Amino acid sequence: MGRLVPAVTRALDILELFLDGDGTLSAPDITRRLGLPRTSVHELVSTLVARNYLAHVPEQPGRFRLGVRAYQLGSRYAEQLDLAAEGQRVAREVAETCGETVHIALLEGTDVIYVAKVDSTHAVRMVSAAGRRLPAHCTAVGKMLLASLPEAALAERIPADGELTAMTEHSVTSPAELHTQLALIRDRGVAVEQRESNPDVSCVAAPVRDRAGRVVAALSVSVPMIRWSEERCAELAGLARKGADELSARLGHRGQP
Known part of the structure; x- marks a missing residue:
C-alpha cells in the first residue's frame, strides 16, 4: 500500500462524521470532534461544498449536511x-x-x-x-x-x-x-x-x-x-x-x- 495522503484522510474523516447523529454539523463541531486546526477545517469543508460532497443546511445557517455527490456515490455502490x-x-x-x-x-x-x-x-x-x-x-x-x-x-x-x-x-x-x-x-x-x-x-x-x-x-x-x-x-x-x-x-x- 502506498503512502496515505493526509489531506484526503482528513476530508474523509469529515465526511464520516455525518454518518452519526442527525446528519448535520457546523465547522466548530468538526474542529472539536477531529481536533484539527480551524483554518484546515474551513478549507476542507469549503472544498467539499464546492464539489457537492457537502451542502449548506438552508434552515440552519452555519451547518452542513451530506451533498448530492455523496448520495450519488452511495447509490452507485448499492447498485453494484x-x-x-x-x-x-x-x-x-x-x-x-x-x-x-x-x-x-x-x-x-x-x-x-x-x-x-x-x-x-x-x-x-x-x-x-x-x-x-x-x-x-x-x-x-x-x-x-x-x-x-x-x-x-x-x-x-x-x-x-x-x-x-x-x-x-x-x-x-x-x-x-x-x-x-x-x-x-x-x-x-x-x-x-x-x-x-x-x-x-x-x-x-x-x-x-x-x-x-x-x-x-x-x-x-x-x-x-x-x-x-x-x-x-x-x-x-x-x-x-x-x-x-x-x-x-x-x-x-x-x-x-
Whole structure:
C-alpha cells in the first residue's frame, strides 16, 4: 500500500462524521470532534461544498449536511452490490464459526428461494442446494420473511381460509397457527423451525435488511436433530443474528430498522 495522503484522510474523516447523529454539523463541531486546526477545517469543508460532497443546511445557517455527490456515490455502490455474492461470503464466515450448513434465502410469493449456501463440515449434514425452492411456511427463513411482511401483504399471500401444504408431519398446516407463530417471530427477531421441511433437520433464521431497513432476505443455520438442543438453538440464533447483521451492513443498512 502506498503512502496515505493526509489531506484526503482528513476530508474523509469529515465526511464520516455525518454518518452519526442527525446528519448535520457546523465547522466548530468538526474542529472539536477531529481536533484539527480551524483554518484546515474551513478549507476542507469549503472544498467539499464546492464539489457537492457537502451542502449548506438552508434552515440552519452555519451547518452542513451530506451533498448530492455523496448520495450519488452511495447509490452507485448499492447498485453494484450482489446479494447472492455478498450472502455467500457471509454464509461462509458463519459456517466456519459453527460448522453447520448456512443458507441465504429470498421470498417469492409463498415460497423461498435459496440464493447462497455453505455446507456443514460434519459428515452428517443437511443436503440442499442454492436455487432450491420450498414453501415458506415450512422453513425458518420463510417464516422470518413472512413475519416481516405488512399485515395486508401477509393476508393476501396466506389467507385465513387457505390451505398450507405439509412437507413433514411436523409442518404447520393451519393459517391461524402460522399467523400466531409469525407474531412471536416479530417479537423475538428470529425464527425457529423444527423438522418442518425435513424430518431430520431443524433451523434458526434471522432477517437481512437493505439500506432502507427493509427485510430483503433471511440467513439460516440448519442442524441435524442429532446435534440439536435448546442450548444449541440459542447459540445458533445469536450467530444467525450476527451473520444477518453483517450481511445487512454490507447491503448498506445502518443501525436499527
